[in-house]
Amino acid sequence: MHEKNKKNADGTVRSLSNRHVQMIAIGGTIGTGLFLGSGSTISKTGPSVLLVYLVIGCLFFLMMRGIGEMFYSDPNQHTFVAFITKYLGHTAGYFTGWSYWIGLLFASMAELSAIATYVNFWFPHIPAWLIEVVFLAVLATLNIIAVKVFGEAEFWFAMIKVIAIVALIVTGIFMAFFHASTPVGHASFGNILDHFTMFPNGFFNFFAAFPMVFFAFQGIEFVSITLGESKDPKTVVKKAVNETLWRILIFYIGALSVIMVVIPWTKLSPTNSPFVQVFSIAGLPAAAAVINFVVLTSAASSLNSIIFSAGRHLYQLAKDTHTDGFIHKNLTHVSKNGIPIASIGLTAALILINPILTVTHSVSFMFTLVAGATSDMCIIVYLFTMFAHRKYRKSADFLDHGFKMPAYQFTSPLTIAFFVFIFVSLFFIPGDEVGAISAVIWTVAFYAGIGIKRLVSRSKA
Template sequence: MEKETQRELSRALTPRHIQMIAIGGAIGTGLFLGSGTAIKEAGPSIILAYIITGLFCFMMMRAVGELLLSNTKMRSFIDFVRVYLGEKWEFAIGWAYWLCWTSLAMADLTASGIYLRYWFPSLPQWITPMIVIFSLLAINLFNVKWFGEMESAFSTIKVFAIIALIVVGLGMIITGFKTPTTHATLTNLVNHGGFFATGLSGFILAFPMVIFAFTGIEMVGLTAGETANPKRDLPKAINAVPVRIGLFYVGAMLVIMSVYPWNVINTEQSPFVQVFTGIGIKAAAGIVNFVVLTAALSAANSAIFSTSRTLFVLARNNQAPQWFGRVNRHHVPVNGLVASSLFLLLIVLLNYFVPNQVFVLISGVATISFIFVWILLLITHIKYRHVGKIEGVYQMPGYPITNYLTLAFFMAVLIVLIVDQATRFSVIATIIFFILLVVGYSLGHKKTNL
């Protein structure tokens, strides 16, 4: 009988799964719920912020794609960090990426508890995360195809909601639909203080919120080891990122702020609710709440997948306990799944004791952690190119200028996060965590060599 330690991950993810996982990574709860706050911060210029951020995220994904397709025997981008930056940075990025998805899952699990209370006001906020964690764990334990099917279903719901918003909004714009303050028209984008209505400062401060909406976009890079045909499927998924950003983010923002001027958007509810309510859909709030709930469940599902695969790769590379490198007869890293899921139960306690403070703190840590990981992946790609090992036709466009511009952009966003008092603590805490990872590895490695 095949031993658990000898089994590898299966390659059961189909092209449809990969496409929908990529879509799920590109569309987060930030678009449905947080976009109202982002609009208030930047005004119509939030559209430009989405375009700029989407462009640089696409460049980062192209760098990751080139790495993955240069050697399809590698299980994920973490393996490439080991090859080109060394084991110390592999250890750091692996555990940092685990923190990325753990913190993002905690934020979305907290959100799921908030969303469910829309229908059940007396339901304690901590119960929903606990139910969600055990439910997703049970589903993911069977095989990776179940994960792919769940993500496909969640992503389909999100896509339908956005397309419905755009179609309804365009209909309102074409017919000149009258709202309580004005009528639906494209000129609403410039008639209320101009395109940069809140000034340059508002435009710049919106970038961290936009980045949070894109967190998880690189997750398709973790599917390389479980994809049937990575050379065919990964480029298709990555190349479609600009189209998705143009349709889902830019299209949605254009419609929302054309129907309702940016300065009358209600930050207490999703802008989607305002648009659907405007045409007389009384159940709009409930429908959008359901969509946002599925987006939160999608993020939690992706987190359980990502953290377990990260632990698997780290274990196989001797950067984590070997126990995490075992897979069951379904070729699922069961120990990593269980361990990550049990750790997520910490959010149940946090929601029980400090329900009002947990979301802001955790979401800040998630955003900053993802930016650090993206920066390290870009540096890995630069090192890969420096050693002259260029293989395949799927190459980073505009290298090396695009690499350095993308690095500069992500570092600039980090500076904005440090300047902003609301996120400064999260930045400092995350930097300390990274330093402890690198120093801890160096000290541990030094002891083993004595």
């Protein structure tokens, strides 16, 4: 069979090219936080925020090298959670699979709420629930038609974000080169270091920036989920992991640096989009509308990727024979064009809870509610993933000449310690402790439930 139509044993199709995977990886990580929320981060930490992004970016790269190493040895897996099941056991895989899938559902609801907000910028009289239903229907359809259609849509969604960032960087460099006059001074490369201190607003604000930036990178693992349906997974995994992260770092660090070049960080508004501020100073009268369009496509891109990822995770759970019928086996159905259509359909149907709730609650309230509930469990899933990688290293599957995590003996425990640090830090940051406590309660309750179920089974036997 021709490469572009190659099918896996389970009926899914390998039709994603390297350009699809690369842009999915970039688009899945660069979200609305950069376009809208980075002004708040800069105002709290100043230029030292660049160090925070660099440190966290490098540690996420190490995690991706661990995931990439396992996928390189077994590219037929659909999700990185499958390796948790394989190397840490079915209970751990069951826990992380459900936790991650539920987290994706909450994340999708948050993105859907955001989409309604951005569309209401132009059409304030359209009900938020109607906007959400229409966008969800369109994106779910893109996911169901064919993997290549999803990949192509995600490519162009991501391209819009990349163009916006490149435009910002070029505009900022041009303004700095000619020392353009602005309402707050002059654009200058020296603005970055002007009044520089490592902790301009105290050590705690610098410390609190780490979890904020951490969540900006959350979603980088989505690229690994595309490998099971890419044309040449062993080549793609190397490119996706090695090339994507430095591009993301350039986009993040480059964009943030240029923002501080044009507008001194001490005079940057923490509540308005820094992209809007820069483009407005540069003389773009429609800056707010342009950036609203960018963040709309950014949210649509994220939702598109989440539907893809969540559908594959539910499909993986359905394939697990140890689910004991909890998930109906029909969810393993794959359509003729290679799509786990039932898993995607159920996932999309559950996301419909959000527009139903939106009818009786404000969009901003819903966004705050679901966004706050989604992120913390991912840290625990990342920890399980790194422990699975350590087990892989000691297993017979380990490829000594494969795509290995660099300096494993040092970088593996460093990455694990970093994730533990991020999770513990949440308990000390006002507003974040609720999510962290909820994540602990969920973990304890899940394992307690598994333990009780086993005791009951043994007593009956």
